[in-house]
Amino acid sequence: MFDEFRKIVEEGFERYLAPSDDCPARLRESIRYSVEAGGKRLRPVMVLLACEACGGDPTDAIPAAVAIEFIHTYSLIHDDLPAMDNDDLRRGRPTNHKQFDEATAILAGDGLLTLAFEIVAREIKPAEVAVACVVDLASAAGIEGMVGGQMADLQGERPEIADAAQAGTDDQSRKIAQLEAIHLRKTGRLLRSALTMGGRIAKADKNTIEMLDHFGKCIGLAFQIADDLLDITGDAAKMGKGVRKDAELGKLTYPGLWGLEESRRRARSLIDEACRSIEPLGDRGLRLEALARFVLERDH
Amino acid sequence: MFDEFRKIVEEGFERYLAPSDDCPARLRESIRYSVEAGGKRLRPVMVLLACEACGGDPTDAIPAAVAIEFIHTYSLIHDDLPAMDNDDLRRGRPTNHKQFDEATAILAGDGLLTLAFEIVAREIKPAEVAVACVVDLASAAGIEGMVGGQMADLQGERPEIADAAQAGTDDQSRKIAQLEAIHLRKTGRLLRSALTMGGRIAKADKNTIEMLDHFGKCIGLAFQIADDLLDITGDAAKMGKGVRKDAELGKLTYPGLWGLEESRRRARSLIDEACRSIEPLGDRGLRLEALARFVLERDH
Numbered sequence: 001m002f003d004e005f006r007k008i009v010e011e012g013f014e015r016y017l018a019p020s021d022d023c024p025a026r027l028r029e030s031i032r033y034s035v036e037a038g039g040k041r042l043r044p045v046m047v048l049l050a051c052e053a054c055g056g057d058p059t060d061a062i063p064a065a066v067a068i069e070f071i072h073t074y075s076l077i078h079d080d081l082p083a084m085d086n087d088d089l090r091r092g093r094p095t096n097h098k099q100f101d102e103a104t105a106i107l108a109g110d111g112l113l114t115l116a117f118e119i120v121a122r123e124i125k126p127a128e129v130a131v132a133c134v135v136d137l138a139s140a141a142g143i144e145g146m147v148g149g150q151m152a153d154l155q156g157e158r159p160e161i162a163d164a165a166q167a168g169t170d171d172q173s174r175k176i177a178q179l180e181a182i183h184l185r186k187t188g189r190l191l192r193s194a195l196t197m198g199g200r201i202a203k204a205d206k207n208t209i210e211m212l213d214h215f216g217k218c219i220g221l222a223f224q225i226a227d228d229l230l231d232i233t234g235d236a237a238k239m240g241k242g243v244r245k246d247a248e249l250g251k252l253t254y255p256g257l258w259g260l261e262e263s264r265r266r267a268r269s270l271i272d273e274a275c276r277s278i279e280p281l282g283d284r285g286l287r288l289e290a291l292a293r294f295v296l297e298r299d300h
Numbered sequence: 301m302f303d304e305f306r307k308i309v310e311e312g313f314e315r316y317l318a319p320s321d322d323c324p325a326r327l328r329e330s331i332r333y334s335v336e337a338g339g340k341r342l343r344p345v346m347v348l349l350a351c352e353a354c355g356g357d358p359t360d361a362i363p364a365a366v367a368i369e370f371i372h373t374y375s376l377i378h379d380d381l382p383a384m385d386n387d388d389l390r391r392g393r394p395t396n397h398k399q400f401d402e403a404t405a406i407l408a409g410d411g412l413l414t415l416a417f418e419i420v421a422r423e424i425k426p427a428e429v430a431v432a433c434v435v436d437l438a439s440a441a442g443i444e445g446m447v448g449g450q451m452a453d454l455q456g457e458r459p460e461i462a463d464a465a466q467a468g469t470d471d472q473s474r475k476i477a478q479l480e481a482i483h484l485r486k487t488g489r490l491l492r493s494a495l496t497m498g499g500r501i502a503k504a505d506k507n508t509i510e511m512l513d514h515f516g517k518c519i520g521l522a523f524q525i526a527d528d529l530l531d532i533t534g535d536a537a538k539m540g541k542g543v544r545k546d547a548e549l550g551k552l553t554y555p556g557l558w559g560l561e562e563s564r565r566r567a568r569s570l571i572d573e574a575c576r577s578i579e580p581l582g583d584r585g586l587r588l589e590a591l592a593r594f595v596l597e598r599d600h
Contacts, residue, residue: 022444022485025463027451031443078410083402101461102383106406107451110378111443113410117417118438127427134434138418143331143411144322151327151407161401163325185322 002045002291005058009044012066016119023111030100030108034073037091040298042223044069046194046291047201050212053278053285056202063123064133064197067116071141072190074112077105079150113141124201133197140193149186156182156252172257179252180221188220211277215288218274223295225267228253229260230298271296302345302591305358309344312366316419323411330400330408334373337391340598342523344369346494346591347501350512353578353585356502363423364433364497367416371441372490374412377405379450413441424501433497440493449486456482456552472557479552480521488520511577515588518574523595525567528553529560530598571596 013035019028044065051061080087080095081102087095097105117134124130139145155162156178195212204212232255254263274292278285313335319328344365351361380387380395381402387395397405417434424430439445455462456478495512504512532555554563574592578585 020444023448024451024455025465026455026461027443027448074410078406081406083406103454104451104461106378106381106383107447110374110409110413111447113413114438114442114447117434118442121421121431121434121438127431130431131421131427131434134417134421134431138414138421142414142418143327144320147407147411147414148323148327151324151404154403155324155326161326161404165325 002049002287005045005048006041008048008059008062009041009065009069012062013069016066016070016115026100026104027107027111030096030104031112033099034077034090034096034108035070035112037093039091041069042291042295043072043190043194046191046216046288047198049288049291050195050198051202052198053281053288054199054202054204054208054212055284056198056204060124061198061201063119064137064201065194067120067133067137068190068194068197070112070116070119071137071146074109074116075141075146075150075190077109077112081105084150084154129200129203132200136193136196136200140189145185145189146187149182149184149189152178152182153186175252176257179254179257183221183224184217187224188217191220191223192216208281211280214277215274215292218270218277219292219295222267222270222274222292225254225263225270226296226298228255229263229267232260267296302349302587305345305348306341308348308359308362309341309365309369312344312362313369316366316370316415326400326404327407327411330396330404331412333399334377334390334396334408335370335412337393339391341369342591342595343372343491343494346491346516346588347498349588349591350495350498351502352498353581353588354499354502354504354508354512355584356498356504360424361498361501363419364437364501365494367420367433367437368490368494368497370412370416370419371437371446374409374416375441375446375450375490377409377412381405384450384454429500429503432500436493436496436500440489445485445489446487449482449484449489452478452482453486475552476557479554479557483521483524484517487524488517491520491523492516508581511580514577515574515592518570518577519592519595522567522570522574522592525554525563525570526596526598528555529563529567532560567596 017028017032017035019025047061047065047068048058052058076090077096079085080090081097088098089095093099095105096108100108116137120133120137121130124133141147143151192213193216195216196209199209199212231253254266258266271292275289278288281288317328317332317335319325347361347365347368348358352358376390377396379385380390381397388398389395393399395405396408400408416437420433420437421430424433441447443451492513493516495516496509499509499512531553554566558566571592575589578588581588
């Protein structure tokens with residue numbers, strides 16, 4: 001699905017990761033290793049689909065699509081580090097620090113994050129739109145977004161680094177609120193920025209950008225529920241990583257809180273809400289809707 | 301020296317690091333710990349001085365000054381990590397990962413880098429200047445700049461991760477070229493971006509920006525030579541970190557290649573070249589000149 005857009009995005013990666021004398025070869029190899037590891041390319045495809053759904057030319061949005069996938073990739077490299085989630089396997093291959101080394105992996109992540117902002121600032125036109133996209137991306141990826149969410153997630157697993165406010169969450173509704181707060185930041189914000197950037201590049205008005213943002217928020221949560229479900233019911237070979245890891249680690253998950261059936265029901269209901277919210281886009285929004293349904297039905 | 305500008309910049313830090321419900325408390329504490337550790341604030345002061353020297357209002361440049369110090373701080377946090385330079389002490393206090401923990405330190409660095417771009421994109425006006433500043437900062441900090449330089453520096457110390465091209469550098473002139481290539485990227489590019497951003501915010505013309513860039517390149521190299529000299533002749537108490545560490549590690553340094561006297565002579569000559577290059581700025585450039593001389597005379 002969306003193979004054509006995925007191909008456009010992957011050609012974009014090539015352009016921005018061409019060899020240069022000023023970048024050490026090993027660092028570039030390490031970056032390419034993780035960027036080219038594949039994956040669904042969900043975020044960059046969303047940028048292009050949102051641009052198209054607002055009547056823009058999706059090719060104008062390629063730099064933003066490349067940038068968001070670079071940021072997603074950097075976050076995976078850093079999250080996998082021994083000091084963080086300590087994962088050896090990602091998409092069926094050794095994680096970056098296993099294939100290279102920890103120092104290289106840290107720098108590859110730092111480099112990808114930095115390159116993402118350079119690409120958007122250099123290539124998105126006009127300057128007002130470039131600036132708005134940098135703000136979308138940075139606020140989504142930063143300490144009140146993805147980085148903050150990863151921190152809160154780690155704190156949930158490690159009482160020794162938890163904030164005082166996180167202590168003693170015994171009752172179910174507080175647990176759910178905390179889980180949702182983590183995911184809204186850790187995955188939700190970046191997905192939303194994919195949609196708002198696509199809209200901005202198509203010169204969509206403020207109401208449309210807000211509509212896309214709400215769509216992104218709903219599918220972000222649905223995506224996370226689907227991820228938790230896949231961890232329980234998924235096939236390790238298709239996933240390219242270990243399954244049932246969350247349960248083994250005693251991690252807070254949606255199926256753990258709600259059970260399988262209720263989790264599935266809520267994910268479906270979020271996708272329905274997402275699709276309803278973009279009805280004003282009419283037929284142009286159909287491919288975005290299809291993407292939303294795919295989030296739920298994917299098996300990896 | 302430049303206490304007034306340093307104070308303005310430090311007030312800027314406060315504004316951008318105010319508490320928020322969306323950022324975990326420990327993450328913010330860890331960021332503030334490193335940002336508030338002090339230091340010379342050389343880069344942000346340069347942004348303001350360059351803006352002033354080009355006839356601009358230095359207060360317009362505060363967001364860019366804050367951003368560059370955040371990027372400098374992130375680079376120190378990540379460079380100190382066990383997988384990188386493995387330092388326990390920075391500016392007389394435990395390094396970030398010693399005071400907090402490795403995961404928090406990695407995320408604090410990631411968060412600072414991201415926040416830097418958000419601040420510039422949000423606050424610098426007009427959008428064309430903001431975009432140019434994001435490009436300056438990102439290209440200076442990225443894989444062909446600071447991150448690439450840090451990688452090359454590590455590779456110089458660890459043959460097991462060196463690129464094929466780095467092997468067997470026995471002769472003196474190749475060693476010098478390699479050392480210079482590392483420093484031009486690791487510290488030089490970011491210093492240059494401080495000056496070009498200041499110029500851009502003052503709406504300086506292309507020639508003036510290039511002049512500032514050359515000034516920055518000269519003082520960047522002089523700064524590194526002075527740093528190497530301080531490692532040999534410096535006072536550990538004033539430096540707030542161990543001295544003579546480079547020599548113990550058998551690291552390639554300028555005094556190691558040229559001797560003390562010749563290193564001093566070259567640093568002075570670079571500063572002279574820097575000062576000559578900004579003569580066209582006239583009296584408005586005097587404070588930038590004073591800063592250049594300070595780089596050489598500092599004792600920490």
